[in-house]
Amino acid sequence: MTKFYSRDVLENLMAFALAVFLTSIFLLLLGVSPWSAFVAILEGSILGLDNLSRVLVITSIMSLSAFALIVTFSCNMWNIGVEGQMMLGSIGAVFVARSLIGDTLLAIPLMIIVSMLFGGIFGLICGLLKTKGSVHEIFAGLGLDFVAAGLIVYLVIGPWKKEGIASTSGTDIIPEMSWFPHLFDFKFPVIPILLFGSMYLILRFIYSKTSLGLKLKSVGSNTNAFSRLGLSPDMYILLGFLIAGAVVGLAGAIQVGSIYHKLVPYISGGYGFLGILIALVSGRKLFIAIVVSAFFACLVVGGSTLQIKLGLHASLPGIIQASIVLFWLMIKASSIHIKLINAVSKSYGHS
């Protein structure tokens, strides 16, 4: 057999196919034709430059959130605080855009740097609560998500309120110099793609070529052995949270620069939480996370077509995403897909 048909790939494809199959049955139970739903989603996401551009932007946001999870997963830590870290990234970006720099060429580079900084610091707080305060990272992360949400509400109705009347609909629009530009006429979102592409390469490099990556992985697999080697597990856990926060902070900058152009409450829009699902499905592999993100982004963008064409509810994409993930987890754990492959290969006489 060639390398492409390696057992691993085959198993994952089988599990994915099964998950989609079960999700289709679930959709039938809900009274939705899975075929027309999937076709409408595909049409609504890939056809048309506007839609494609949106798919690419959302893919970037989702991939960055999934990366943030993959980094902390490698230290065996959950990062439920992604939503909050993304919100802090948005706050950082809006902070730069609202300042004097916002109307200059420096705006975009600084927005990117400050959003990483804000997100990273917020990630670090979660890590500190875990290592110094012994607070379980799931509860710490969840709490910090709401703290960040509160911070945005405070900023929007307080210090950064709209000229004239304060409302929860958001701050004033930021200057156009700080909007992320589209390339050429076909709305190619160059900056989001550059951001998640470079993060992918950097993280790949860290995990495959540097001792830092190895240490991040080993602190997760055996903390005891790690400290016996004279290394501080706490330090690497903190580092993991710092990196994760900085990575997903970029997603917050994209929300501001490419989508909203202002600060709105719950600006993360649940993409951080979706990133958790993506990281779970992608087996903590960076590249697969991008592929899954692209698929999920198609579901999000195509979902609006569903609404118009088939008159279906806006919640359908979320239902499809979450049920695919749920079935995937169940299939993987029960290894039905492996049994199925074995049964098929046996009946065809392969080894």
Place this chain on the structure above:
Amino acid sequence: MAIVEVEIILAAIISMSAPLVLAVVGETISERVGIVNLSLEGSLLITAMIGFAVASITGSVLLGFIAAALLGGIIALLICFANITLYINMIAVGFTLTILLGKLSSYLGQPFVRIPGPYVPQIEVPWLDEIPIIGKAVIDQNVVVWLSIASIIIAWWFLYKTKSGLALNAVGENPYSADARGINVKFIKYFYGTLGGAIVGMAGASFSLHSIYGWSNGHTLNYGWICLAIVIFGGWNPVRGAIGAYAFGGLQIMALKLQGVIFGLSQVLPLIPFPLMIMSLILIQYSQDKQFIPNRVRSILFGNQPEHLGNTFKRR
């Protein structure tokens, strides 16, 4: 303040907090046995929807409650099955379910958005309601409120005063030694995990049939997360958790009264439990290092996290 005014405010707080109290008690029971039902946000939404839907179709509030409790139990059973039998991380399953159920509730609930429907009727008890303060605040309420108050007392008595409660706690603290003692760990986890979920289901129904009548998109938004925070704030003790829920209810009533005075209070209010949750978690850990605090005082003052909370039990 006149005594009548105190009575009215107290009655409003106790009535408004009833669903949250039920949810906190349910989640406390599952977490004490080691099962984190992280699907709470989604569970509350969908059980609130189903409770209202069934009640308005059949016209029977009781059937609405039964349906919601069954559904809540089934959801928790699914988490138990995934974790106890398939050894999947319960956080992963719970989290996925949160998103799935939340979206499902708005999909399936479409026909029921903002329609009038049945609700739990108020019951006036003659004579007894003339007892000062308690009469109006506790007695002159409805079945849901009585149920929520009863659930606190029963849960406390069961967890701390009965042999079965001891077994439940043993499994949550150290399933391996409980297993060695001959306790059927898997059965106990399944049973109390599901029971907790069923109580959460009733909490969902009491949102839509009692405290926030009817159904709309995201009807119980954020209450699930708030409940998770309050369970921790309560130190995994049903009585303390209930006090947390009542305190939150008090804040809500206060926010309603002060809405005109302080702008944005209603937006910030749902976020208040979370910093408190983090602080109480820090306090719990801090107190654990201090040997001079007697264990009994520690568990009352700071609460006690079940040692095996959120971990998967796999016999070695």
